[in-house]
Amino acid sequence: MTRTPLDPGAARRRYVVVSALFWLPIGLSIAPMVPLFSERGLSLAAIAGCVAAHSLTAAALELPTGGLSDVLGRRAVLAAAGLFDVAALLLAALATTAWALALGMALKGVGRALSSGPAEAWYVDTVHASAGPDAELRTGLARGHAAEAVALAVGVLVGGALPWLSGLGPDLGDRLGDATSGLVLPLSLPMLLGVAVEVGFVAYVLTALPEPPRPRATLSGVLRGVPGTVVSGLRLSAGDALVRRVMLSAAAAGGALVTVELLTPARAVDLTGAPESGAVLFAGLACAGYACSAVGSQLAPRVARLAGDGERAVLVSLGAAAGGLLLIGATAALAGPYALLPLAVGYVLIYVGLGAAAPSENELLHRRVDSAGRATALSVQSLALQLVGALTGLAAGNLPPGPPRWLLGGAVLLAGALLWARRPPAARSRTLADGVTEPDRGSRKSVA
Known part of the structure; x- marks a missing residue:
């Protein structure tokens, strides 16, 4: 990675791409999640428990993961968030038991906590390094937030339509279930598409977000910092x-x-x-x-x-x-x-x-x-x-x-x-x- 700071325009464009790639898989999972969990046999109370596992995990880890980003660096923590989301989406798409689905939602909460702040912090750090501490930030922040919202909107539409479109084929749902021993249902498809997007997110973070070199992190340093x-x-x-x-x-x-x-x-x-x-x-x-x-x-x-x-x-x-x-x-x-x-x-x-x-x-x-x-x-x-x-x-x-x-x-x-x-x-x-x-x-x- 080059140590020369990106100019504000390039940093803004990469921040927008990262924002969209992270939130698109989340949007894809919104519409099919509750129906899919119901298909797996979970009651409404059990589904609520899975959602609570996500929320409580994210809330518990918000501050420690924010500090982790400030100590280890933005890129490493963002990539880790993507990997946790990959595991969460795979469990949501393929798991068939309540405990596995709850584990997937908890892992999603870990990813949510890890992602809370590093991308925006990277953008601000990069602009400040290139243009100084008084550089204009609002336009880039606005475009990043807009990218998140557009990604969620597109994800909701695609995630809701994909299972319906897959049902237009002759017995596609039955064939998917038979070929995978019931693991993959039409409602699983948006989550699996989200996995592919999330892998692309991790690759983009690791290759497109340069940041200033930091002192080599050690376990004791992280625990202290x-x-x-x-x-x-x-x-x-x-x-x-x-x-x-x-x-x-x-x-x-x-x-x-x-x-x-x-x-x-x-x-x-x-x-x-x-x-x-x-x-x-x-x-x-x-x-x-x-x-x-x-x-x-x-x-x-x-x-x-x-x-x-x-x-x-x-x-x-x-x-x-x-x-x-x-x-x-x-x-x-x-x-x-x-x-x-x-x-x-x-x-x-x-x-x-x-x-x-x-x-x-x-x-x-x-x-x-x-x-x-x-x-x-x-x-x-x-x-x-x-x-x-x-x-x-x-x-x-x-x-x-x-x-x-x-x-x-x-x-x-x-x-x-x-x-x-x-x-x-x-x-x-x-x-x-x-x-x-x-x-x-x-x-x-x-x-x-």
Whole structure:
């Protein structure tokens, strides 16, 4: 690998490719996962347990894996994430027992935790090495987030259509099952396609993402370095007012996303009157949501210019997303075709708003933390999103059906938006010896 830093344009293009290649297999697995697990004989409760294995594993490993990336390097950790995902997708596609499927979901959680931050941290490190610490980041971050959303949208469509298309052939499903002793079903095909994409992802990461040479890592060095990096990231997240607002905004977005993902399937069934047609409506809304998120990410630089700066852009974007969720909540008691319009408009506002907010939030974050703790800070952000999302989902599930459940998620997101309504006094920053950036006392006093 060359030690000459890539120019910002080349780094941006490679970051976009890596983002798309990682998230496409995840999109491929979304539509067929629950039906495939049901075909393997799992009850809904058992499927929920498999999903919990994924979520809990990812949450438990978020901070350690972020520190691992900061110690070992971005490329090695990204490649490891791809390899764990290969194993997870193979188990999801071919396993026939509940414990094996749960193991596959846990491995998927490991891959998710490992992937949380290294690609974005690599992009920012590369741009800073080539163009300096004041280089513009928002455009590249926006395109990376847009690539993720497009990959998910394409993956959902292909993953939902591939088993159906395979069923058009004469007895293809029976022939697949007979030839593989029941291991491969039509619903397994999207996961197997995802394995091929994931192998391509690993190869691309290892060959196309040069990074500055790091000191040779030893086991004792990693064991010493990871905890220290994690502590530094947590200290920065708690002590820097701007970073704290970024983390709390991510947490609010997690509450909103879980609300939408948890309640939309049942709402779609209520509006269409049948599970089958409700599933079609939900798939269409999910695909449209990812597409709207991509549009929002692409609009992020323009929103920031119109708003005046990144902080105002986050306020406007999250406010629009909260308005969309509150609109859905306010009309959740409606029935019939008249309820489809507010549901569709709300979906557009939610995903466009969240898509537009993320690049501005992350650019603000990257200007407050340096390379030594960058991936850890992104892992703290992801952990906040997952934990508050889980708590909001549990709370919504215990509220009465109808508007209260939706309005809870809208209120959480609105609170995240209002964090940006009051701007802290301008503060100079100083770099600490441990590699993180701490504001002066005037900024520390402001309320996140």
